[in-house]
Amino acid sequence: MKQRFTTIIWSVIYLLLLLSMLTPFSIISAFLVILPVVILFTALDVRSFILHMLPVWLIVGIMSPVYVMLAAYFLIPALAMGYCYRKRSPAMRVLKFGISAILLEMLLLLMIGTAFFQLNLSEYIDEIVKITTAPLEEMGVNSGLAGQIVWTPENLDLLSQRTMQMIPFALIISSFLMTVVTHALARPILNSMGFAVPALKRAREWRFPRSLIWYYLLIWIMSIASHDSNNNFIEMIVINAMPLLQICFMIQALGFFFYLTHLKKWHPIVPFIAAIPIVLFPPMIILGILDLAFPLRQSISNKKR
Template sequence: MKLRWTSVAWSVVYLLLLLSLATPLAVVTVFFLLVPTVLLYSILSRRSFLLHIVPAWILAALLCGPIILLQALYFIVPSIVMGELYKKRAPAFRTVMMGAGTILVEFLLVLLISTVMFNFNLSWAIEDMINTAMDPFRNMADSSLGSSIVWSQEMIQQFSSLTVRLLPFTLIVCSLAISAVTQAISRPTLGSMGLIVPKMPAFRNWRLPRSLIWYYLIALLLELLGGAAIRQGFLGTIILNLIPLLQFLFMIQAASLFFFIAYQRKWNPVFPVLLVIVMVFIPLLPLWLIGIADIAFPLRDMITKSKR
């Protein structure tokens, strides 16, 4: 009976998250959308799973329109993938990567189908969104504030083009974030329901491969020495996405080192959290370089030995 009421409660949570997709809250709630369906798929049979989510789909379609069903179907696929891996008690890292990879592949398929069958142009769509966002400021162009905010059409086109070129980096980071959030919430919740699944290694012990440094150096050299033809071509798009992606990974490594030091020195956990916040929101302080040093040199061994 407890499990039954628990599954019903998660069905209600799923419905609320679906409804939030039609609101500005979707920017935040989308990162939690996989959690209820992953939990339901992991603890229920396939038939019971459908009996729990189909009513939520029907109610969401009635309240927000049938278009929301497409969004629900998009996110149900990675939920099933991760839920199936949880049932098989697959390693946590594999589960997270498979979930993120499924989200990426789905987006590419949707983009391909939209482009081929419906003549959808992503660059034009982004440009239209920027134009729509700038319309209120055009009405106040005579004021000092409006003149400083309003962009020219050429600037808007350049920004939309850059946004499209950076789309792979954005998608990879967002997919990993959604999958990681799902893992962080689902694993302990499933444990409380009696389904024990593997957990990720402690964050303070994460070590990324040293080869990432070489990839980063090669990308920097290509960016510095490459001409305009390379920067504007396919290779330039790869470099444009690879450099911030590697920097993002170095930030993760630096954050891991912060928590490792705090654990070894028995510091208050607030200190590494504050350092991570500074690293993320104050880019003028390139603390992510600490992540490169942590990968390249045995800093952790030195910290451990100095403690002794």
């Protein structure tokens, strides 16, 4: 009876999140709307899950078909993650399935929009850049900063071009964040409902494949080779791959500090303090690179013994 009441509550939360998707809160709702479906699909059998979904979809469908389209869009990654939870899959596999599902959907929507609805992504980005920079340009003129920041047509075109090239990076990061937020919230909720959900490895055990170093070296060579060339394809690869690899090395460096804190029995707040310079000072990723390239953790552990 308690579980039935809980699932009804989550159905109501799902309805409210869907209704908020066309409001100014849509950015927050987009990161949370997958969560209720994941919980319901994991906790219920297929028949009960459908019975919980139908009333919500009928209500939002009466209000606007757009809500149904949004619900259908977020349903697929939610089912993918819920299926993994049902199978008691490792947490990393859940994240992979969730990220892949969201990313593939985003790419599919771009393809459909371009092929069937004449979506011109370049023009859309140009318009967004103009709308975004207009207040900054006005503020610069009013405050006497126009001489420092000049939004010429050439600068706006360059900004639009760079934004267009960064779309793959934005899609990957968005998919990653949506999946991680969903897992971070779904796991304790499902555990409290009696469904064992595997956790990610502890932060001190985070390690990426050593091959990332070779990828980073390759991208670095490509960035030098494409510096004075007009090869937009290589430039796009570099612009997107470089920050992704740097984020990986930041996570690796953070994992190293968690390991060091555990080994030395330092205060638990130390890794979080260390995260500040790692994020704000990019050269700090060298710690992550060194931790991958050399057995730092093993050598530190052996010294302690």
